[in-house]
Amino acid sequence: MAIAIALHKVHKHPDFYDTEVGNVISEKKLKEIISTTSEKYEFLELPKFLNALQTRKDIALLTFDDGNSSVFTNAFPILKSRKIPFAIFINTHNIHTQKPHWFEVIESAFLSSSESTIKINNMIYQLNKTKERISAVLHAKEGIKKNQYTTKSILQKLKISRTVAINDAQQSDPQLNKEQINILKKYRVTIGAHAEKHVLLSMLSKEDQKRNIFHSKNWIEKNLHSSCFAFSYPNGQTSDFTEYTKHILRVAGFSCAFSAIGKKINRQSDKYSLPRYFVWEDRYLDFISSKV
Secondary structure (H helix, E strand, C coil): CEEEEEECEEECCCCHHHHHHCCEEEHHHHHHHHHHHHCCCEECCHHHHHHHCCCCCCEEEEEEEECECHHHHHHHHHHHHCCCCCEEEECHHHHHHCCCCHHHHHHHHHHHCCCCEEEECCEEEECCCHHHHHHHHHHHHHHHHCCCCCHHHHHHHHCCCHHHHHHHHHHHCCECCHHHHHHHHHCCCEEEECCCCCCCHHHCCHHHHHHHHHHHHHHHHHHCCCCCCEEECCCCCHHHCCHHHHHHHHHHCCCEEECCCCCCECCCCCCCCECCEECCHHHHHHHHHHCC
C-alpha cells in the first residue's frame, strides 16, 4: 500500500512549546523521516503518485499544510538536495494577506501573555509553566474551532492586543510569499488548496463551503498561474468534511482531496478522502516504528 506523509512547519531547533502546539518538526527529524521512508518507498510528485496508486504499492507522497515560509527556508534545501518531490496545500486568504492563521495568533498570545491564569468556559488554567500554557492553548484552539468562543475573546482574557499577537506570529514563521512559491514551482512542487481560510468546512453552510473551496482554487490559478487539482481538508478529521464537501470539490474540478486520517492508501481508497500520516516532533518515533 502507498503512504502519504503530512507536515506543517520545519524549524532548525524547535523548542518544546512549538513542537507541542505549533505543529513543528526539526530539520534533523525531517532528514531521518526521509531517509527511513526511502528505504521502503519511492517519493513521487503528486500527479505521478495519483497515477501510480492502481499499479504500485511502494510509493510515498510528502505534503505540507498551511503554507508557512519555513517550508521554503528550512525544508526545501534539504528536499532539493535529496531530490525529494513534495506538495504544499495553502490557505489562499493567508497567502494573499500575508497574515498568520488564527491559531498561530492564539499560540503567540499564550506564549507572550504575562497573565498567570486564564478562565475559559468556566475552567481556570494556570499559565506559570510551559506545560500549563500548552494545556490552555490546546483547549482554547479546540473551542475556537468549534465556535464555542472567538479569537478576540481569548486575546482579551490574555490582555494581548491582536496587533501584537499577529506581529509575534508573523516573526515566528510567516506565510510563503509569491516569489518563494514561484521558485518552488520551478522545482515542480505541487501547489494545492487548503481552502480559502483555515476553518472546519463541516461547520459552514453549504454556500460558505462552496465559496471557500471555489475561491481557493480560483485564487491559485489566477495569482500563481498554476493548475490547482488537489485539496487538503483543514484539520482533516472525518468530522471536518461531509459528502457535500466532496461533491463540491468534484464540481470545482479537484481530482483528489487529502484528510488527516492516519492509515495507508490502497486501490480502494476514496480519492476525495485520501489518508495521510501527520507527523510532529513528539510522534516521530511512533510513525517510523509502526507505519513505515
